[in-house]
Amino acid sequence: MLLAGFLGLQYDFRWSVLWESPFGYWLLQGVKNTIILSLLAWVIALVLGIALGILRTAPWRVPRAVATAYVEFFRNTPLLVQLFFWYFAVPQILPAGPIRDAVNSLNVDTPLLTLNYEFLAALAGLGVYTSARVGETIRAGIQSIPRQQTEAALSSGLSLVQVYRHVLIPVGLRIVIPPMATEFLSIFKNSSLAVTIGFAEITFQTQQVNSYTFKGLEAVTAATLIYLAISLTIAAFMSRMERQYAIPGLIARGATRE
Amino acid sequence: MDLDWTIIVRNWPVLLSGFVNTLKLAVLAIGASFVLGVVAGALRLSRSPYLHYPAVLYIEIIRGVPLIMVIFWFYFLAPILAGRPLDNFTSALIAFIVFEAAYLAEIVRAGIQSVPLGQVQAAISTGLTHRQAMGHVILPQAIRNMIPALVTRFIVLFMDTSLAYIIGYRELTRVARIIAEREFRAFEVYTFIAIVYFVCTYAMSLVAQRLERRLGPA
Amino acid sequence: MKKSLGVLLALLFVTTAVAPALAETVLEKINRTGTLTAGTRTASIPFAFINEKNEWIGFSIDFLEAVQARLEKKLGKPIKLDKKEVTPATRIPLVANRTIDVECGSTTYTRGRDETVDFSINFFFTGSQLLVKKGSGVKSLADVAGKRVGAAQGTTNEKAVRAQQPRADLVTFQDHAAGFLALEQGKIVAYVTDGILLAGLAAKTKNPKDYEVVGDLFTKDPYSCIVPENDSKWRDFVNHTLMELIDNGKYFEMYDMWFGEKGVVQYPMSAQVRNFMIMQSMPE
Numbered sequence: 120m121l122l123a124g125f126l127g128l129q130y131d132f133r134w135s136v137l138w139e140s141p142f143g144y145w146l147l148q149g150v151k152n153t154i155i156l157s158l159l160a161w162v163i164a165l166v167l168g169i170a171l172g173i174l175r176t177a178p179w180r181v182p183r184a185v186a187t188a189y190v191e192f193f194r195n196t197p198l199l200v201q202l203f204f205w206y207f208a209v210p211q212i213l214p215a216g217p218i219r220d221a222v223n224s225l226n227v228d229t230p231l232l233t234l235n236y237e238f239l240a241a242l243a244g245l246g247v248y249t250s251a252r253v254g255e256t257i258r259a260g261i262q263s264i265p266r267q268q269t270e271a272a273l274s275s276g277l278s279l280v281q282v283y284r285h286v287l288i289p290v291g292l293r294i295v296i297p298p299m300a301t302e303f304l305s306i307f308k309n310s311s312l313a314v315t316i317g318f319a320e321i322t323f324q325t326q327q328v329n330s331y332t333f334k335g336l337e338a339v340t341a342a343t344l345i346y347l348a349i350s351l352t353i354a355a356f357m358s359r360m361e362r363q364y365a366i367p368g369l370i371a372r373g374a375t376r377e
Numbered sequence: 378m379d380l381d382w383t384i385i386v387r388n389w390p391v392l393l394s395g396f397v398n399t400l401k402l403a404v405l406a407i408g409a410s411f412v413l414g415v416v417a418g419a420l421r422l423s424r425s426p427y428l429h430y431p432a433v434l435y436i437e438i439i440r441g442v443p444l445i446m447v448i449f450w451f452y453f454l455a456p457i458l459a460g461r462p463l464d465n466f467t468s469a470l471i472a473f474i475v476f477e478a479a480y481l482a483e484i485v486r487a488g489i490q491s492v493p494l495g496q497v498q499a500a501i502s503t504g505l506t507h508r509q510a511m512g513h514v515i516l517p518q519a520i521r522n523m524i525p526a527l528v529t530r531f532i533v534l535f536m537d538t539s540l541a542y543i544i545g546y547r548e549l550t551r552v553a554r555i556i557a558e559r560e561f562r563a564f565e566v567y568t569f570i571a572i573v574y575f576v577c578t579y580a581m582s583l584v585a586q587r588l589e590r591r592l593g594p595a
Numbered sequence: 596m597k598k599s600l601g602v603l604l605a606l607l608f609v610t611t612a613v614a615p616a617l618a619e620t621v622l623e624k625i626n627r628t629g630t631l632t633a634g635t636r637t638a639s640i641p642f643a644f645i646n647e648k649n650e651w652i653g654f655s656i657d658f659l660e661a662v663q664a665r666l667e668k669k670l671g672k673p674i675k676l677d678k679k680e681v682t683p684a685t686r687i688p689l690v691a692n693r694t695i696d697v698e699c700g701s702t703t704y705t706r707g708r709d710e711t712v713d714f715s716i717n718f719f720f721t722g723s724q725l726l727v728k729k730g731s732g733v734k735s736l737a738d739v740a741g742k743r744v745g746a747a748q749g750t751t752n753e754k755a756v757r758a759q760q761p762r763a764d765l766v767t768f769q770d771h772a773a774g775f776l777a778l779e780q781g782k783i784v785a786y787v788t789d790g791i792l793l794a795g796l797a798a799k800t801k802n803p804k805d806y807e808v809v810g811d812l813f814t815k816d817p818y819s820c821i822v823p824e825n826d827s828k829w830r831d832f833v834n835h836t837l838m839e840l841i842d843n844g845k846y847f848e849m850y851d852m853w854f855g856e857k858g859v860v861q862y863p864m865s866a867q868v869r870n871f872m873i874m875q876s877m878p879e
Contacts, residue, residue, distance in 0.1 A: 391649050
């Protein structure tokens with residue numbers, strides 16, 4: 120490898136740290152944790168986001184206002200602050216007692232990963248933050264369905280619930296596949312912030328490898344390539360989904376990624 | 378639930394300095410990344426492969442990695458590339474500019490591409506050169522189309538400044554954390570800065586709405 | 596997809612190959628810019644920390660100011676001391692790539708680290724211990740098997756816990772203040788770092804009586820300043836500054852100010868350490 124380049128730094132590239140044990144193992148752990156966190160957070164974001172999308176397009180003022188407040192607040196505060204809030208601030212205001220102690224000292228080893236408060240806080244923060252953005256996207260999707268469709272469905276005897284269930288949600292979701300793909304990718308990238316509350320995802324592990332070997336640039340390169348691999352995979356997967364499920368003539372504005 | 382909100386008042390000066398640092402970083406990054414984004418977006422649309430492919434490479438790579446990674450890259454790599462040490466503000470600023478410009482480039486590209494092709498043809502058929510057509514006909518319309526997406530992106534950039542804390546830049550979130558950890562009062566401090574961020578971004582989106590209304594529909 | 600990755604790697608190596616060499620020494624750079632860029636900590640009490648008045652002070656910071664004063668004498672011009680915050684994870688890379696000229700905080704001199712950076716002579720001695728809440732029942736490293744223990748990422752303490760008590764559930768934080776907050780909230784049973792820093796953390800809190808430092812020193816932690824690799828003149832300069840302070844007694848005065856009876860943390864110097872420091876000062 121070209122080591123000579125780093126003249127001023129006397130930096131010896133040693134790519135073998137990437138697969139020496141335990142460093143390679145740590146990096147793999149990081150990848151596993153990132154994937155698990157991102158997928159679970161996505162599930163939360165999707166469920167909450169659909170609920171928010173419905174509430175914001177429903178004809179009742181109070182739920183609509185509540186949903187709007189939720190979306191505006193969680194979209195417009197930094198994810199980092201939200202993570203700190205879940206990890207440090209929430210335990211502070213829990214009533215002192217067994218609940219608070221249990222939350223703080225949670226440490227359950229499951230076959231997939233260690234359940235501790237670092238994970239829960241990261242999951243909550245990431246999930247809630249993304250749910251606000253997903254909710255906004257789904258709202259835009261539902262609202263872009265031509266009014267006539269809703270009116271036709273209602274006039275043909277379907278109740279509002281049924282209209283949502285059979286027309287608005289399915290069509291709405293298919294319209295917004297491109298921006299949803301962006302949000303899905305964002306969750307993976309945003310999971311990197313969980314390093315600040317001690318969750319052992321990829322960025323955390325690269326710092327860890329760096330502190331043991333001082334070969335930080337190799338680790339950062341590896342992490343970068345891993346993230347790139349993940350994004351390109353998701354992009355490919357999502358464009359296949361778009362091709363399969365897209366409704367011609369009703370592609371959401373911004374069909375180019377973001 | 379015993380909360381002590383006076384710590385906000387007591388630490389007001391340092392909170393203010395953190396906020397000023399946030400603004401410094403955000404304003405400079407927004408300005409510079411917009412310029413770079415326009416350039417990158419234009420390059421991406423270029424038909425010359427020497428301009429097009431590097432632009433695509435840059436945009437796709439940056440958009441595929443988290444901001445934290447880009448910050449780390451610049452933090453460790455930039456002093457080497459620049460040939461001399463850089464302070465953390467400069468490193469953070471460069472990282473933000475490079476990162477956000479890639480996203481802005483895509484918005485610029487979408488904006489330009491959203492101008493109907495007929496306009497281009499009409500402009501050229503009235504005798505304008507390609508460059509004049511770009512400058513007088515296409516870009517103004519494109520910019521009007523881009524404004525919502527641009528402002529959204531600027532808002533995201535403003536919130537992303539909180540990540541500069543990782544390399545020690547004393548912006549609002551870092552200052553909040555120092556206070557929270559010293560006083561053991563995380564709830565009060567983080568709630569306060571959440572409100573600060575929210576007020577700022579809300580103000581930004583109001584300004585954007587007014588701007589959009591003034592410039593009229595494309 | 597693969598083509599982009601390939602091009603990326605190629606670009607990376609091309610960039611590194613044309614990176615300009617940093618041939619300037621630290622002293623030349625300080626002379627040219629008139630600034631001493633020093634890394635230090637914000638929560639290593641009492642070496643470098645931010646107090647309630649939001650002043651950035653400490654034993655190591657006093658030493659940095661001594662280096663600054665000696666630079667002014669040597670170079671014959673005013674030198675600005677620019678303090679930059681570093682964490683255990685960033686202090687070595689930042690010195691290695693010369694973003695900062697020197698780091699004086701609470702860094703342990705280890706042979707492993709010596710391969711990437713250089714160190715000055717020692718200015719303090721301590722070792723790893725545990726900080727726990729009084730009444731926790733934890734008295735040593737052996738007691739934390741199966742329990743959650745905190746340490747700062749990138750420290751010798753973290754590595755020692757991993758090596759000596761692999762059955763502990765290690766939670767890593769970015770800096771000591773975060774770990775201490777976690778201890779206060781009950782997220783961890785014990786926080787591990789150098790004994791002197793633990794005493795400092797506890798001393799500065801509202802209820803120092805709630806905490807205690809327990810356990811024998813399970814690592815050896817001599818503190819030094821970090822300087823960039825292979826710059827003997829600069830390392831000599833930093834070393835000679837410390838030697839001068841030892842010779843004229845200022846070092847012991849500084850020590851007394853921070854660790855004496857009126858100090859932030861009471862940690863009297865043992866005779867052994869006093870002798871060692873005096874012997875470290877070489878004749879002129």
